[in-house]
Amino acid sequence: MRFISGNKKAILRELHSVANSDAQSETESAVKAILADVKVNGDVALFRLTEEFDGIRLTDFRVPQHKLDCALDGVEVEFIEALEQAKANILSYHQKQKQSGFVDTEKQGVMRGQLVRPLEVAGIYVPGGTAAYPSSVLMNILPAKIAGVPRIIMVTPPGKDGLNPYILAAAKIAGADEIYQIGGAQAIAALAFGTESVPKVDKIVGPGNIFVALAKREVFGIVDIDMIAGPSEVVVVADETANPRFVAADLLSQAEHDKLARAILITTSEPFGQAVADEVEKQLQSLPREDIARASIANFGQVIVTESLEDAFDIMNEIAPEHLEIQVENPMDYLSHVKNAGSVFLGAYASEPLGDYFAGPNHVLPTSGTARFFSPLGVADFCKRTSFISYTKAALEREKDAIVMLAEKEGLTAHARAIQIRFEEDKGNENS
Amino acid sequence: MRFISGNKKAILRELHSVANSDAQSETESAVKAILADVKVNGDVALFRLTEEFDGIRLTDFRVPQHKLDCALDGVEVEFIEALEQAKANILSYHQKQKQSGFVDTEKQGVMRGQLVRPLEVAGIYVPGGTAAYPSSVLMNILPAKIAGVPRIIMVTPPGKDGLNPYILAAAKIAGADEIYQIGGAQAIAALAFGTESVPKVDKIVGPGNIFVALAKREVFGIVDIDMIAGPSEVVVVADETANPRFVAADLLSQAEHDKLARAILITTSEPFGQAVADEVEKQLQSLPREDIARASIANFGQVIVTESLEDAFDIMNEIAPEHLEIQVENPMDYLSHVKNAGSVFLGAYASEPLGDYFAGPNHVLPTSGTARFFSPLGVADFCKRTSFISYTKAALEREKDAIVMLAEKEGLTAHARAIQIRFEEDKGNENS
Incomplete structure (x- = not known):
């Protein structure tokens, strides 16, 4: 695993220097052709x-x-x-x-x-x-x-x-x-x-x-x-009270998904980080999906050592991980530090696979930093909202001048007319 | 305005025959170039x-x-x-x-x-x-x-x-x-x-x-x-109790937005439809934005005459309009007929411009049939959700066998290991 340490600014600079790949244009053309084909045929x-x-x-x-x-x-x-x-x-x-x-x-x-x-x-x-x-x-x-x-x-x-x-x-x-x-x-x-x-x-x-x-x-x-789903990631924020075996096992459960999966430890303790890295190597050797997990760890595995837990959470929020484990003393105290994360696992026994399979919150989560603005899949994703209004004539009359003024300022005379006509007598065709 | 009438099936066939334009590829390339330019420079x-x-x-x-x-x-x-x-x-x-x-x-x-x-x-x-x-x-x-x-x-x-x-x-x-x-x-x-x-x-x-x-x-x-916003549209569902002047004025308030705007009346009464069409022509003549509104009405204005109000609502739901006005006797009785619409205006005095400016519901609404799945802009659009879980050791122990079984069925051994390791003694390095 790659170690990054220093003050918060230096760490963030380092993290941002990783370039995004965006050479997808060939696949994009192929996909467009398939879509057009199915649409027509x-x-x-x-x-x-x-x-x-x-x-x-x-x-x-x-x-x-x-x-x-x-x-x-x-x-x-x-x-x-x-x-x-x-x-x-x-x-x-x-x-x-x-x-x-x-x-x-x-x-x-x-x-x-x-x-x-x-x-x-x-x-x-x-x-x-x-x-x-x-x-x-x-x-x-x-x-x-x-x-x-x-x-x-x-x-x-x-x-x-x-x-x-x-x-x-x-x-x-x-x-x-x-x-x-x-x-x-x-x-x-x-x-x-x-x-x-x-x-x-x-x-x-x-x-x-x-x-x-x-x-x-x-x-x-x-x-x-x-x-838009990208590769999966986990960030574990841990202090020296955490168990390196548990943390390593959780990092590997992410890494075995995909060679592009990202498993990141952010810790305040360099020795703890080293212990986790050692455990990762040790546990890797007995994994059936060792090849995939090893590639993921080698390419994207990181141990970030920060000067404080506050810095650790600031950096985590910048990463905006899909999964966040908080394995520190009194983990609940840090829930309010979480701004950007898909799903949060609090304490030593809330291992990520518990959430993947069983606990109940959705495992379809925003990846690749999109937890800044996307949310876990949920009931709201399958609903639509419709607004409705009803006004009596008297209620509309109370507001009509303000509405007409706003419509006219926007140059939308027919909007103003639609309100005004409701308070005019029908003059019939002879006056048109 | 174009008149369409007949049974529901015939009307829907007619509506679906209108082809969508999708010759945007030149603009698309220009837009991509601009995005790349700003990203780099x-x-x-x-x-x-x-x-x-x-x-x-x-x-x-x-x-x-x-x-x-x-x-x-x-x-x-x-x-x-x-x-x-x-x-x-x-x-x-x-x-x-x-x-x-x-x-x-x-x-x-x-x-x-x-x-x-x-x-x-x-x-x-x-x-x-x-x-x-x-x-x-x-x-x-x-x-x-x-x-x-x-x-x-x-x-x-x-x-x-x-x-x-x-x-x-x-x-x-x-x-x-x-x-x-x-x-x-x-x-x-x-x-x-x-x-x-x-x-x-x-x-x-x-x-x-x-x-x-x-x-x-x-x-x-x-x-x-x-x-993704497209041209704006209104559907008015009206019976013969509605006021043709009000309905015409509301259709025109939509039409004046844009030559591509769609103003559609669905009614059970052909004479009422004719009265609205006549009023539209009459009111058009005094509009400052007559050119725009006239083009919209000529190209996209429709009077759809149905055999029943039930059919009218079925057709409206197929169109899934941005704005829906219900100008029938007892409009509230029909709110439950609305499946797909951005915003609903109930009764003779809930004119669309009231909602555009004043009543309170958002006027940023799903257009071009997307009310099937999109919603009015709202507070939820500016929020993100994060889920969280915490389990005690005893709670995890109760569920561990089921989690391990599911992980193994998916071939994700490291997931199973992450749960199991929490109930194993640390055997130290000598056994690795």
Whole structure:
């Protein structure tokens, strides 16, 4: 792991010097071509692209309803039980996010309010291949369920041996309504534009590779999307009271995701940092995914040594990590120091994987510094708001002069007229 | 106005046959070039681009603080009073949108919660030229104020005669912290990347021309943006009890915005539709912005005659209008029929301009059918959520087997290890 230490300014300068890669233009053109193809050619394009990219010739994308109905038959009972427990925790947490509308009748003759309604159709992208995560199926679908979305469409790349049975079981437990075997940018195109067999959705959520991410970005505005996901990261802020074995294990749980994953320790103690780095090396040796984790640690692993915990939190807020672990004495005291982070894990036993699978908060989180402005996936992502007003004639009359004055200052005479005409007599056609 | 009538299916087919224009690729390249230029060259690019596009040579973008402080001196007292009244209404409405976080300690040893925090820096784009709307300044800034955003940056194109005094006054009343005279895609680039003189923001909101809209789309992910705004539209659902003069005036208040604006009447009564169309023609003749309104009505004005009010609402929901007026007997009975609309105006006296300026709900609304999934601008747009968890050792021990099982099913051994290691003795280095 790379050590960086010094005062806060020096550390921030060092962190900012890492350049962002943005050589994506070739992939971007490929993605645009796929989107246009599916928009124009519909299912014909989908069949052709699936054969080209997935090497699989399908005659129907839709997973038959009876397969979804019987999904639990194909997996172990213990797995179902664990997933059901996770589901209960996710539901009880997200239930608290539910928002209702309001009506305000404080002013006489005036009613103002807000409706909160679920989206009508949600599209969930679930990656296939080695990155098949049943937990993600739950995390993406359950908030939509709580929002009340009546139709949830799941898409996932086709596999040579059919659909991954754990993904299928998770879809059943979460409550997906329909599943289509389509992956990549073509799946995003199908959901955004609709085809003969795939319904057009209102919003697309879920992680995916670079093709999926760029396609989601392109269709934003035609449909809504959750966020632009980049590589995953964890920052652990720890003092010398923390356990280096725990911290190292947590850093590695992030590193094993992806060679581009970033695992960062920020600590006030250099010896503690060294102990964690040693533990990381030691634990790496027994990991099945050692190659991936080692590459991640070698390229992006950092131990940042600061002069104070205050500096540590300032630097953490600059990084705005997806996951933040606070392993210091009295961790709750530092929750108010957190400005920018997706999800916070407090204390020695709130290990990141607990949140990934089980505790209940969503594991779909803003990455790559976007926690500055994006939020964890939640119930609000599957709702839309509508405002409404009603005024009596008397109420409008009270305000009419102010409205007319503002409209006229903006040069919008027809706006002013629309108010004034309501207080004029109808002079009939003879005066026109 | 164009008349469309028949059964629901026939009307929907007719509406869908209108092709979308998407020949934007040239503008898109120009916008990308501007963004790259500002990202690399900072202020130097901003000065050059401002001279090129606005024909104005500036030595400083920042509007001096004393100008902002004295902004109210330059406008009429009546204008200030009207704007202050509008501000009070906007604040009292948006106050009700405020969300707080939560903490849940229902399970022993487990704490789960959510923080809701304001963004740190918000960027507000305010168009210049003929489309200088003080009301938009209020509508964009005040929700950010209520969210608690500590730093609100406003940008607006420079004018030959300096800044529009009404815009400046509105900025003062709304509480902008800093104003920079920059417009177009270069302003969006400055806010997204930051330059020597313009601070980088977390989110960019506000309407703009096609350059601004495309630039916002491009920087989405680097910062957050509010929405992709298209031309404005109103749908009026009316029965024969409505007043054709009122309805016509409201349609025209939409049409005068823009030649691309869409004013649509959906009614169950053909004679009523005809009466509205006649009134539109009559009122058009005395409008100062007759040219714009006439072009909008000629190209996009529609009277849709349906067989029932139910059909009228189904068709309205397919259009998903920015503004919806319901001018029927007992309008409140139909609020529950509204699935997709930005803002709803109920009854004969809730004229759209009342909402544009005064009533309190936001006038920044989803356009072009995006009310299917986007919402009016609101306090939530200026907040981010962060989840947090804390578990005791005993609480984690209760759940550990389920977590380990799920991690192993996903092939993520380091995730499983991070949980297990917390219940193992430290065997020291000798056993590694």
